[in-house]
Amino acid sequence: MSALDIAVHRSNDLVSDDRLAEILAAPGFGTHFTDHMLTAEWTPERGWHDARITAYGPLSLDPATAVLHYAQEIFEGLKAYRHADGSVWTFRPEMNGERLARSARRLALPQLPVEDFVATVDELVKVDERWVPGAEGEMSLYLRPFMFASEKFLGVRPSKHVTYMVIASPAGAYFARGIKPVSILVSEHYTRAATGGMGAAKTGGNYAASLAPQQEAIDHGYDQVVFLDALERKYVEELGGMNLYFVHDDGTIVTPELTGTILEGVTRGSIIELAGVLGHKVEERRFSIDEWRDGVTSGRITEVFACGTAAVITPIGRLVWSDGEVDCSVDGDAGPVTQRIRQGLVDIQYGRAEDTFGWLHRVL
Known part of the structure; x- marks a missing residue:
């Protein structure tokens, strides 16, 4: 009380x-x-x-x-x-x-x-x-x-x-024209947070640090930017304000582990639980940008999506870097796993599905 x-x-x-x-x-x-x-x-x-x-x-x-x-x-x-x-x-x-x-x-x-x-x-x-x-x-x-x-x-x-x-x-609905994959530029000159810094805190400074690379991405015709770790510049961390998930061809889902440089999203944690109930093994581990690029090219990675409070789940299409790109979308649309998890989550939030997790809090 x-x-x-x-x-x-x-x-x-x-x-x-x-x-x-x-x-x-x-x-x-x-x-x-x-x-x-x-x-x-x-x-x-x-x-x-x-x-x-x-x-x-x-x-x-x-x-x-x-x-x-x-x-x-x-x-x-x-x-x-x-x-x-x-x-x-x-x-x-x-x-x-x-x-x-x-x-x-x-x-x-x-x-x-x-x-x-x-x-x-x-x-x-x-x-x-x-x-x-x-x-x-x-x-x-x-x-x-x-x-x-x-x-x-x-x-x-x-x-x-x-x-x-x-x-x-x-x-309003975040996707007024339907849920369509967004394009992502790899940030090769900027980092979002370093070990011991404020990456795990929800503070305005972290978002301010993302604005210049975000503007760079927009200026080049992309929707968002993805940050790599500040030490080795090879491990995927998050977008400007969203956590990431990688769906594999065997149904396994991987999300970058929390190392103190990534915000622990409420939606992130909820997706991990919900995906498990839906039959997906979820791994939290370090995930390199090479694994993303190679996985999409080989077909090992079948879908990529990001999550946050505002959009809930956003499918990711093109991943672009200085000398190449891959397309993670499914025929230019969100993949079936992405859609299923997103629908399951919003159905709970809006009371259209039973809240077996005990996540909802009644106000009125």
């Missing part, structure tokens, strides 16, 4: 029903935000306190606010789903809470207890329940909890004032 006492101050300026209907008809991703936001504060003397839900609005930050100078910041991402009976559920929110705590340790931020994390997310969803899209399609309410150093101080040390917030944004 949460120890936080969350005060609710409802906005007097709600988005009109007509405008909300327009937004939910075509929400996009991350462009519209709900009527309210949750905020809580932390200091060494008081711990977590002053948790409240208020009208959504801008923040006022002093130019010397620590996060602006030293990037002491972490965040999470999860979704609320409307089921056919009108109920609202989140998917494994305790896993997001545990990961936020791990990220907090790495960034020298205070840990928010998992039960408080879940309670803050639940409370904002309850207050802004009308923003949760209907059960049709693959729409959802995307939730963004985040924490940052909010002390006014120019000095390299952990902040003595920290702010935690949760905001929410309705999200």
